Every structure is written in structure tokens, then in C-alpha cells.
Amino acid sequence: MSPESNQPCTSPRPIRTAAGPAVLLWLVALTCLLRFPALVSPPFCIDESYYAAGAVELNSGGAFYRDVVDHKSPGIYFIYAAIYRVAGAYNQTAVHVTLLLVAALTAYFVGLVAQEFFGARAGLWAGTLYALASVIGPANDFQAANSELFMNLPVVAALWLCARLWVRQGTSRVEAAGLGLLVGVAILIRAQAALALLPIGVALWRRKVGWMTMATVGAAALLPSLALVAWLWRADAIADLRTSMAYASYYTNCLPFEVKLANASLKTLFFVAINVGLMIPVAMLVTRGRRRDPIWQQGAGCLLVSWLLASFIAVGAGGRFYPHYFIQALPPLAVIAARQLTLWRQEVA
Secondary structure, three states, X not given: OOHHHHOOOXXXXXXXXXXXXXXXXXXXXXXXXXXXXXXXXXXXXXXXXXXXXXXXXXXOOOOEOOOEOOOOXXXXXXXXXXXXXXXXXXXXXXXXXXXXXXXXXXXXXXXXXXXXXXXXXXXXHHHHHXXXXXXXXXXXXXXXXXXXXXXXXXXXXXXXXXXXXXXXXXXXXXXXHHHHHHHHHHHHHOHHHHHHHHHHHHHHHHOOXXXXXXXXXXXXXXXXXXXXXXXXXXXXXXXXXXXXXXXXXXXXXXXXHHHHHHHHHHHHHHHHHHOHHHHHHHHHHHXXXXXXXXXXXXXXXXXXXXXXXHHHHHHHOOOOOOHHHHHHHHHHHHHHHHHHHHHHHHHHO
């Protein structure tokens, strides 16, 4: 086993291969190749049509929950609206180009997370694995400019700061605020992103960072939602927000248990089948890492498994298990799989 595998995860590492401009260029090129159909296609799914119509209404002065009605978080509509302000209304090609850049940047940050824990080689593997896995599935789910792919960027950037906190055994107040703010932005895009606070909480607790740092993370995570409520208050749309939340609760709980169970079983099996290349190394490391991987034993495994569990809980919220919901679970899967692939390579070498 190489010296890299025995290096304790509590030691700071210099940022090397997985953070260079050449790696970012590689990930952008790979993402362009994999997502080329999105650049020459009309909307891939009906959700994109909803977001487009809502974004145009917002740009015309409408208020969310009053003039644009949805039970989801409004962030995806704001993203479309911002793109349309620059590129013109209903310019779906511009939306897909933005998605391509977001997906490439997300892959880059997935690599940075893996590098913080396991070194540069694992970082390069993890970024590449995410770029590949994020397009493996039905095109109307995985090529579409849906909320999950946009949400993953701030979530993964937050987990990168969390990984830095873990490896360095502490963080500055500015980084803590940035970490919380990134999660808050992700929550505005998709409410299930709030579950990313679970692995972050594990890291904060185990590193004993202090109540002030924890409060900074929590307060920063609340800021985007508070700003949204203030905007809705000024637009006299608070009553519409309450109505939307009541419908969201109904939407989450209306399915019978047996339907939720069938969705969980069949759609999870489908996800595992199309991502078997990720699942095998992940299963190997999760089951054997405590005995064979010193870095995993020192706490990286606890943080990554809690991130993975939180992601799957988010997938299951509501019991519908649509294929694109599983995109939220891809970043931790890519990081864990990358570590196991580097261990296998070291064993062969």
C-alpha cells in the first residue's frame, strides 16, 4: 500500500491534481460530450416547460406562490428567470448551456471533496465518476435542466468546506458562514437539500468546533429563506405561501404506504442497476473500510456515510422516487467509489 493511503486524514494536504485548471477543462470537455444532446434539443421534460413559463411571469413582475403557483421551492424558477433576463425569454439552449457549466463545476467540487479526504488521485476519479453517472439514466430525467442538478452544486461546495473543516480540525468564521449560506441557497432550489445539514452537523459535533461556529452555520443557512419570506411579505403573497405549503404536505402524504413501498423497491433497484459500476466499489468500501482503510477509520467514513444516508432520505421524501431524485445521491457515491478504486489500484501496483 502506498504512503498516500496511510496518511492520516487529520493532516492538511496541499491542493494538487484534482484542483488544477487542466482538471476543470477535462471535466468541462467530458460534460460537453455527455450532455451534447441537451444543446440541440427542445425541453426534455414537462418540468422544464413549467419552469420556463414561471420564469417569464417572474420577469414580468409576478410573485412566486401568487402568480407562479408550485409546491416546490422557487429557486429553480429564479435560475431560469436570471438566464432569460440575459439570453431572452424561453431560450432553452441558454438554460442547457448553464446546466452544462453547473454540472461540470459540480464534478469539480466532488473531486475536491474526495481530494481533501483521500488525495489527488481519488479526487480526479471522483469528479470523472460524477460527470459520467449524472447522465446515466432516462434522458428526460438526467439531461433535463431540473432542480436536482442545480441544487447539487451549492450542496457539494458546502460539503467541500465541511471536508476542509474535518481535515483541518477547525474552520474560520467566514468559512462557517459560507458553508451555511451554500446550504441555504440549495434549500431555495430544492427543500430536501436541508438534509445536507446532517453530515455537516456530524462534522461540527465530532470536531468540537464550538457553539458559536454552529450558530454561524445555522444562521447563514436560514438567511436565503428569510430573504424569500421578506420578498413574499412585500408582495403580499404570504397567504399564498401557506396554501402552497399545505398542498406540499398533502402531496407528500397522499400516497398509500403500499404505493410508496413499491416505488422505493422498484425505482431504487433501477437506480442501482444503471449505476452498478458505482455501487460495487461503494459496497466494498462501506463494508470493509473499517478494517482495511486507515483514513476511513479516522472519521472520513462516518462523514461520507452520513452524507450518503441523508441523500437517500431526501430521495425518499414523499415516496415517489422519480429517477432524477436520485441525482442528489450521486456526489457521495462518487467520492466513496473513487476511494475504493484508488485502493484497488494500489493493491494491483
